[in-house]
Amino acid sequence: MNKTSQLKQSIVSNRLEFLMEAHDALSAIIVEEAGFKGIWASGLSMSAAMGVRDNNEVSWTQVIDILEFMSDATSIPILLDGDTGYGNFNNARRLVKKLEQRGIAGVCIEDKQFPKSNSFIEGKAQPLASIEEFSGKIKAMKDGQQDEDFVVVARVEALIAGLGMEEALRRAEAYRLAGADAVLIHSKKSDVSEIEAFMKEWGGRHPVVIVPTKYYSTPTSRFRELGVNAVIWANHNLRASVAAMQEVSQRIFREQSLISVEDDVAALEEIFRLQKMEELQAAEERYLPKG
Numbered sequence: 001m002n003k004t005s006q007l008k009q010s011i012v013s014n015r016l017e018f019l020m021e022a023h024d025a026l027s028a029i030i031v032e033e034a035g036f037k038g039i040w041a042s043g044l045s046m047s048a049a050m051g052v053r054d055n056n057e058v059s060w061t062q063v064i065d066i067l068e069f070m071s072d073a074t075s076i077p078i079l080l081d082g083d084t085g086y087g088n089f090n091n092a093r094r095l096v097k098k099l100e101q102r103g104i105a106g107v108c109i110e111d112k113q114f115p116k117s118n119s120f121i122e123g124k125a126q127p128l129a130s131i132e133e134f135s136g137k138i139k140a141m142k143d144g145q146q147d148e149d150f151v152v153v154a155r156v157e158a159l160i161a162g163l164g165m166e167e168a169l170r171r172a173e174a175y176r177l178a179g180a181d182a183v184l185i186h187s188k189k190s191d192v193s194e195i196e197a198f199m200k201e202w203g204g205r206h207p208v209v210i211v212p213t214k215y216y217s218t219p220t221s222r223f224r225e226l227g228v229n230a231v232i233w234a235n236h237n238l239r240a241s242v243a244a245m246q247e248v249s250q251r252i253f254r255e256q257s258l259i260s261v262e263d264d265v266a267a268l269e270e271i272f273r274l275q276k277m278e279e280l281q282a283a284e285e286r287y288l289p290k291g
């Protein structure tokens with residue numbers, strides 16, 4: 001099965017599936033090796049890894065360059081966090097074209113205005129696109145895709161923007177009718193109550209994706225009971241690497257020595273393995289002149 005069909009299956013199947021965050025090729029390899037069936041190319045994580053904010057400071061072609069390395073290095077599908085689609089319907093459909101050319105299986109777009117800001121920034125106003133404009137964007141993306149299984153997920157930010165459940169449901173329904181393959185309902189509450197209320201009203205009419213970053217203490221069995229189709233663990237490789245890098249940098253700075261850290265960091269051999277050095281060595285045997 002090709003990558004688009006694999007991702008489509010994951011998102012529409014009634015079995016709860018999981019996408020794990022990666023922000024570069026190395027983290028993408030690690031996600032695949034852990035056993036995940038799909039990768040979430042997180043906007044927050046990719047921008048943070050480049051030292052900038054999650055406010056479209058990374059250009060969309062720079063995002064595509066990162067994705068190309070991620071896709072080349074892995075065999076599982078990638079769902080891009082495509083923010084708002086980087087412009088209007090025209091920019092969004094060109095994005096789909098370029099993603100398909102690079103072997104990316106799908107994209108999630110959110111109904112905010114460009115430039116977006118991260119949904120969890122305290123006190124930040126989150127101006128939304130109109131339902132009509134965002135629905136047109138989804139239609140243009142779905143009309144433009146060449147591979148029928150390329151996935152477009154429509155992310156509803158009404159709850160993040162404080163517009164209430166009715167507005168969230170109205171938007172989700174409009175995006176379903178516009179042709180989105182799934183809706184992502186986002187919540188910044190620390191409990192699962194908004195997701196529960198949404199799922200109850202939604203009544204299984206179309207696949208639903210969630211991002212439980214803030215309601216992380218909810219057991220996964222609850223998501224299953226609610227009929228959620230896919231869960232995105234959105235930023236945990238970035239956060240794990242930040243914690244590990246801060247710890248080791250500070251320790252080496254303090255101790256001016258590697259003695260205490262060697263056993264706590266990945267061995268060099270492990271880095272070579274992740275880079276598939278063996279393959280290059282075998283190819284050198286085969287192709288370089290002997291002697």
Ligand code: SPV
Pocket residue numbers: 042043044045081118119120211213234235
């Ligand atoms: C991301 O990972 O960039 C997301 C998810 O958009 S969140 O940060 O949870 O809004």
Ligand code: MG
Pocket residue numbers: 042043044054081083
């Ligand atoms: Mg994002």
